[in-house]
Amino acid sequence: MSDAVGRFRGADARARFMRAFDRAMETWPARVDHQVETSYGTTVVSASRTRRATIPALLLPGGGSTIASWGPFVSAWESERQIFAVDTIWDAGRSVQTKPLPTGAEVASWLEQTLDGLGIEKVHLVGFSYGGWAALNQLVRFPSRLQSVTALDPPGSLAPIPLGTWARMLAMLLGDEERYRSYLAWVRGGKLPESTTLDLLIASRREFVQAGTPRPQRIAPSEWAAFDSRVAVLLGGKSRFVPRRAEATLRRRAPESEVKRFPNASHALLVDEAEAITQYVNTFMRDRDALQTLLLIAITFAKPTPCHRCSRILGPGCSSRGRRASRSGALRRPCSPP
Incomplete structure (x- = not known):
């Protein structure tokens, strides 16, 4: 087993990345940052400032991206609950990885330790792309803490990533920066990200060496039992990563879970359907909280026999x-x- 871990190419490389990161984080509202020590390294988590009585949410970004992409959503959701967003320990960011995470078991252990360190007893988990896979992976391994799970276009979880996408990724990894730009546009339906986001993505690719984390793993037959009414999966109708048959698989295997496809959206759901995603996820979290409240009332006032x-x-x-x-x-x- 390789002992390689994600790392910056040097102190200057980290400084250049952090300048791009700080510019991108200007979309965030006022925040407080936390450092959590785990057995896999130091994890940095940003949170909206106001604590609320409602159950908080924790956001997981996509692979190769950062929590900066969640800024507008934090602004929209923080009025109802405190919002946390984690710098995934294997990606470019403020977290520092010291130990590989070779399988989903280690990824789930890292996230469980992070939640412990934050003192979060119950949480709404929301993940985009690779973060969506990590959220579903958490569901099947550590379900008890999760109030709800929302996965946005999670690659590899519900169906294999298409071979054509693998081929494009390989060409991108072996190519130059121009090839990387072409790949980003292909993934996003022909559109490049806006300049601040693009600068951050390029800085991540240029300044950081990613290692020590697994490819997304498909949900095993024995794991589908964890998919109940607290799960929502949102899919891009034009996604390059999640084939159409994934929706049919989810509806067949997890009939209690919610699934919604946005027909005109690419894999970049957070950009293509930002307003709809904001409303949908907020309503889903609110409904799950309301359902729990009703169940507690029913249990409290149930007439004994x-x-x-x-x-x-x-x-x-x-x-x-x-x-x-x-x-x-x-x-x-x-x-x-x-």
Whole structure:
């Protein structure tokens, strides 16, 4: 197993990247930054300043990109909940990787440690592209902490990445900067990112060596049981990474989960459908919170069924547990109290 990890090409390279990063982060509202120590290195997380009583959300960026792309969404969502966004430890950014993450198990362990370090007990997880795969990977490995999971065009999770896309990626990796620009336009439906984002993406490619992280892994048959009503998957109708059959697979394997395809969107959903994504994800998180509140109320005020002989609530203390109740709520036959 390789012990290579992601790293900048030097101190000057990191400084050049950080200048581009700081310019791109101007889209963010006021924020507070956290450092979390994990067994895989130091993870840096940015958060909106105001803590709220609602369950927070944590955002995962796409591969090769940064949390800067989430700025407008943080501004839109922070009025309802505190928003966190993590510098993924394997990408160019403020986090520092010290140990490889060769499989999805390590990726999930890293994210679980990050959430522990932030003191977050329950969270809405939202991931784009590679971050979408990481969010679904977290769902199948550490589901208990997750209030909801929203994955935006997650490559490799629901169906294999098309061979043509692999070929384009290989040519991009072996090519020069002009080839990289051509690849970005191809992925985004013929449009290059706006200048600040493009400068940051190019700085990431130029100044950083990515290593020590796995390719997205397909959901195994045994893992689909984790996909329930707290999961939403949003797909680009013209995505180069997620083929159309992925939607059919999701609907067949996870009928309780939400799936929505944006027919005119490329893989760059955060740009092509920014307003719709903002509204959809906000509503989905709000609805999941409301559902949990209703369930808690129902549990709190549910009318218990007593035994008419011993007056115990049906449970381990009553030997009549499991017998059919009458319409009045009492057991048809008396128990034999101890």
